[in-house]
């Protein structure tokens with residue numbers, strides 16, 4: 236799978252570890268920064284990754300900050316993005332099955348490397364269930380299109 240990944244300084248270490256694991260699993264991963272633990276602003280990275288996913292250049296995105304919350308808020312401002320903050324395997328699974336999430340947000344300061352790996356692996360293999368969930372996701376996407384048109 237083609238995956239865009241990004242983090243701020245608080246998610247940098249986890250990003251590096253996760254990126255390595257995803258490459259080992261055979262995924263094509265492009266890193267949109269940051270490249271050190273020097274402080275940066277998470278929205279800059281979130282918008283970069285979210286745009287890439289929204290434009291169809293990558294199937295999925297992964298964003299990591301301290302809690303995952305800031306990345307999630309920012310990424311969801313980009314049209315076509317359904318970013319999900321997941322903190323365990325169950326939320327990762329349901330964010331795919333029910334919400335068709337296309338960006339996974341993780342907290343580098345609140346998850347262990349092992350937890351983050353498991354969450355990511357479940358998130359990558361779980362398929363959207365469609366049916367009634369598709370109707371609900373469509374409502375969100377249609378609302379977003381109406382809002383953007385009235386700008």
Ligand code: RB5
Nearest residue numbers: 245300301302303304305
């Ligand atoms: C950075 O200190 C921290 O605020 C950021 O990584 C993130 O947790 C924001 O939501």
